[in-house]
Amino acid sequence: MTRSPSSPGFWRSPLRGPRLTSVLGVVLLGGITVLFVTGLVSYAAYNPNLSPVNDKTPDKGILGFYLFSWPTDPHWLYRLNQGVHVTLGVTLIPVLLAKLWSVIPRLFALPPARSLAHALERISLLLLVGGALFEFVTGVLNIQLDYIFPGSFYTLHFYGAWVFFAAFIVHVVLKTPMALRNLRHLREEKDDLVSPRPDPPTVSRRGALWFVGGGSLLLFATTVGQSFDGLLRRTALLAPHGGADPGSGPNGFQINKTARYAGIDAAETTEDAWHLVVTGRTGTVRLSRAQLARLPLHSAALPIACVEGWSTSDQWWLGVRLRDLAALVGYDDDPPDVLVESLQRRGAFRRAALRANQVADPRSLLALYVNGEDLSPDHGFPARIIVPAAPGVLNTKWVARMTFGDL
Numbered sequence: 001m002t003r004s005p006s007s008p009g010f011w012r013s014p015l016r017g018p019r020l021t022s023v024l025g026v027v028l029l030g031g032i033t034v035l036f037v038t039g040l041v042s043y044a045a046y047n048p049n050l051s052p053v054n055d056k057t058p059d060k061g062i063l064g065f066y067l068f069s070w071p072t073d074p075h076w077l078y079r080l081n082q083g084v085h086v087t088l089g090v091t092l093i094p095v096l097l098a099k100l101w102s103v104i105p106r107l108f109a110l111p112p113a114r115s116l117a118h119a120l121e122r123i124s125l126l127l128l129v130g131g132a133l134f135e136f137v138t139g140v141l142n143i144q145l146d147y148i149f150p151g152s153f154y155t156l157h158f159y160g161a162w163v164f165f166a167a168f169i170v171h172v173v174l175k176t177p178m179a180l181r182n183l184r185h186l187r188e189e190k191d192d193l194v195s196p197r198p199d200p201p202t203v204s205r206r207g208a209l210w211f212v213g214g215g216s217l218l219l220f221a222t223t224v225g226q227s228f229d230g231l232l233r234r235t236a237l238l239a240p241h242g243g244a245d246p247g248s249g250p251n252g253f254q255i256n257k258t259a260r261y262a263g264i265d266a267a268e269t270t271e272d273a274w275h276l277v278v279t280g281r282t283g284t285v286r287l288s289r290a291q292l293a294r295l296p297l298h299s300a301a302l303p304i305a306c307v308e309g310w311s312t313s314d315q316w317w318l319g320v321r322l323r324d325l326a327a328l329v330g331y332d333d334d335p336p337d338v339l340v341e342s343l344q345r346r347g348a349f350r351r352a353a354l355r356a357n358q359v360a361d362p363r364s365l366l367a368l369y370v371n372g373e374d375l376s377p378d379h380g381f382p383a384r385i386i387v388p389a390a391p392g393v394l395n396t397k398w399v400a401r402m403t404f405g406d407l
C-alpha cells in the first residue's frame with residue numbers, strides 16, 4: 001500500500017532527526033546572519049541616499065533606516081564585504097539543501113494547522129523556505145551573469161532578503177531553545193522527523209555531515225580564488241568573471257565590462273576627440289587628456305572590487321585627484337559631491353554619484369595610468385574614476401563629464 005508523504009512511515013531515511021537538523025540549523029544561523037549583514041552593507045556602499053542614479057531600490061522606505069555615508073577607509077572594505085557575501089553564499093548551498101532535506105517530512109505534515117500559533121509558524125516556514133530558495137537562486141544567477149529573473153536583481157534580492165530574514169528571525173526565536181537542547185542531549189529525542197520504519201543505514205549521521213561539509217569545502221575552494229590574483233584566481237572554476245585570464249602586463253588584471261560591451265567608440269577616445277567636461281560653482285572647463293596629464297598627478301594603490309564578489313589586489317593608479325578637479329571649478333577647500341557620466345552606452349551604471357568624503361580623499365583619482373602604463377580601453381581609457389573602498393560599479397570608466405555640487 002503506497003503511503004502519502006504526509007504519513008510518517010513514508011520517509012524512510014534513518015538519518016533524519018532533530019540532532020542532524022539542529023547541527024545544520026546552527027551553522028545556518030551564523031552563516032545567514034553574516035549573509036544578511038554583508039548584503040545590507042553591500043547596498044549601503046552604493047550611497048543610495050546620495051542620488052537616484054546610485055539607487056536601484058528607490059522605494060525601500062523604512063528598509064533604508066540603517067544607511068550611512070560610506071567611508072573610504074579601510075580601502076579594502078568593499079573587497080572584503082562582497083568577497084565574504086558571495087563566497088559564503090555559495091559555500092552554504094550544500095548546508096541549506098541538507099537542512100531542507102532534513103525537515104521535508106514537516107512540510108507535508110497534516111493537519112496543516114493545529115492552532116492559530118501553529119498556522120502562523122507554518123506560514124513563517126513557507127516564507128523561510130521560499131525566501132531562502134529565492135535569495136540563493138537569485139544570488140547564484142546574478143554571479144553567473146544569468147539575468148533570467150523577472151525584474152531587477154537589486155530590487156528582487158533586496159526585498160527578498162528582508163522577507164527571508166524576517167521569517168528567519170521568527171524561526172530562530174521559536175526553534176533555537178529546542179535546537180540547543182537537542183545538541184546537548186546525546187540520545188535522539190522522540191520526534192516527527194525520526195522515521196518510524198527506517199531503512200537500514202548506508203551512512204552514519206556523522207558521515208552525512210562530513211559529506212555536506214565536503215560539498216561546502218569544494219564550493220568554497222572553487223569560488224574563493226576570485227578574490228585573489230595569480231594562480232589562486234585560476235582555481236575559481238565556478239566564477240565566470242572571477243577565474244577568467246586577464247592577460248599579462250600592467251593592464252593584465254580583472255575587468256567586468258569590456259569597452260566593446262559598453263559600446264565605446266574608439267574614435268571618441270582619441271586625443272583630438274575626447275575632452276573631459278568639468279562643471280561646478282565657477283562654470284565649466286574642458287580638458288584634453290594631455291592637459292590633464294600636465295596637472296599635478298598623484299598615485300594610489302587600490303583594488304577593483306566588483307559587486308559580483310570578485311576583486312583584484314591593489315593596482316598602482318596614477319592620475320589627477322578628484323578634489324583638485326573640484327578646485328578647478330571653484331571648490332578650493334570644501335570638495336562637494338560629484339556626478340560622473342561615462343561615454344558607455346550599455347551597462348547599469350553609466351552615471352554614478354560620489355559623496356564629498358569620497359571626493360576629498362587624496363587617494364580618489366581620475367586615473368590616466370595604471371601600473372606605470374596608459375589605461376587600456378577595457379580599463380577605461382582615456383580616463384576612469386578610482387576611489388578607495390567603493391564598489392566597482394561606482395568607479396566609472398570612460399569618463400566624459402563630471403558635475404561638482406551638492407547632489
Ligand code: HEM
Nearest residue numbers: 035036039040043089090135136139140154158161307308
Ligand atoms: C548564494 C547566495 C547568494 C549570492 C551569490 C548573493 C549574491 C549577491 C550579490 C552579487 C549582491 C550584489 C548585488 C549588486 O549590488 O549588484 C548581493 C547583494 C545583496 N544580498 Fe546577496 N547573495 C546571496 C545570498 C543572500 C542571502 C541569503 C541574503 C539575505 C539573507 C542576501 C542579501 C543581500 C542583500 C540585502 C544585498 C543588497 C542588495 C542590493 O544591493 O540592492 N544575499 N548578493
